[in-house]
Amino acid sequence: MAEGTAERTAKPAGPDLRHGPGRLLVTLYGVFTVGAASRSVYQLTTRFDEAPLAYVLSAVAALVYAFITVSLVRGGEGARRVALVACAAELVGVLTVGTWSLIDPSAFPDATVWSDYGLGYVFFPLILPVTGLLWLRRAGPGPA
Amino acid sequence: MLTPLTVTVGVTALLLALWCGYAALRGQPVKDWHYLGMALVLLLTLAQLVIALARLSNGERPAGDGTAVFVSYLVSIPLCLPVVGVVALGERSRWGSATVAAGALVLAVLQLRLADVWAGGTGGG
Structure with missing residues (x-):
C-alpha cells in the first residue's frame, strides 16, 4: 500500500491481474468508481440534507470501488489479498444495503448504488464482487 | 431532447456491443473494422454533445433541476469508447x-439515463 503508484505498464509481479479477464474487470471497476464517485460528490454537495444515510453510503461505495480498482491495477500478491478483502466487503455491503433498503425503505429517501441489490445498475454491483472474488481466487498462487 | 439521435446512438452502441461480444465469444481480438465501428459511434456521440450544448446555450433546460447531472452525463458519454479502445489496444485477446463490448453497453445505458434526466428524473444522480 505504501510504495508504487497505479501504473499500467506490463510488469507482472506475482499473479497477473492486469491482463486477460483482469483487464475487463479493471475496466468495469474503473467505470463504477467514476460513476459512484461523481454521483456521491454531486449528492453530498447539493442535497446532503435530504438523505444523509443514502448519500454517505454512496460515498463509501465509491471509496471501496476506487480501492479495488487501484489494487487490481497494481497487481501482485499483496494487492490481490487486499482486493479480495475489498471485494468481500463490497459483497457484504451490497447484500446489507440491498436487504436494508427493502425492509426499511424510509431509511433511504433516495437510492444508493447498492439499493435493492443494485437493481438500478442492472445488478452489476452484485455481479462485480462475485466475479472479482472468483477471478482473484483463480489468479492466486494455487489453492491458498 | 433530440430523441431520434439518442435512439440512434443507443441502438448503434448496442450493435457495437453485440459485434464485439461476438468477437469475444469466438476468441478474437478487436480488429480494424471494430475500431471503425467505434469511430462511427464516437462521431455520433460527439454530434450529440455539440447539439445538446447548442440547445442548452439556447436556453433549453432539462425538466426539473437536472442540468448539472445532464451535462455530466453528456460529457462522460463520448469518453466511453476512447477509454475501452485504448484498453483493447493493450489487450490483443x-x-x-x-472490454469494448462492455464499454459500448455502458454507453447504451448512459443514453437511457440521459433521456431520463432530460425528462426530469434525477433519481439516479
Missing part, C-alpha cells in the same frame, strides 16, 4: 473485445 478476446478480453479486449469483451
Whole structure:
C-alpha cells in the first residue's frame, strides 16, 4: 500500500491481474468508481440534507470501488489479498444495503448504488464482487 | 431532447456491443473494422454533445433541476469508447473485445439515463 503508484505498464509481479479477464474487470471497476464517485460528490454537495444515510453510503461505495480498482491495477500478491478483502466487503455491503433498503425503505429517501441489490445498475454491483472474488481466487498462487 | 439521435446512438452502441461480444465469444481480438465501428459511434456521440450544448446555450433546460447531472452525463458519454479502445489496444485477446463490448453497453445505458434526466428524473444522480 505504501510504495508504487497505479501504473499500467506490463510488469507482472506475482499473479497477473492486469491482463486477460483482469483487464475487463479493471475496466468495469474503473467505470463504477467514476460513476459512484461523481454521483456521491454531486449528492453530498447539493442535497446532503435530504438523505444523509443514502448519500454517505454512496460515498463509501465509491471509496471501496476506487480501492479495488487501484489494487487490481497494481497487481501482485499483496494487492490481490487486499482486493479480495475489498471485494468481500463490497459483497457484504451490497447484500446489507440491498436487504436494508427493502425492509426499511424510509431509511433511504433516495437510492444508493447498492439499493435493492443494485437493481438500478442492472445488478452489476452484485455481479462485480462475485466475479472479482472468483477471478482473484483463480489468479492466486494455487489453492491458498 | 433530440430523441431520434439518442435512439440512434443507443441502438448503434448496442450493435457495437453485440459485434464485439461476438468477437469475444469466438476468441478474437478487436480488429480494424471494430475500431471503425467505434469511430462511427464516437462521431455520433460527439454530434450529440455539440447539439445538446447548442440547445442548452439556447436556453433549453432539462425538466426539473437536472442540468448539472445532464451535462455530466453528456460529457462522460463520448469518453466511453476512447477509454475501452485504448484498453483493447493493450489487450490483443478476446478480453479486449469483451472490454469494448462492455464499454459500448455502458454507453447504451448512459443514453437511457440521459433521456431520463432530460425528462426530469434525477433519481439516479
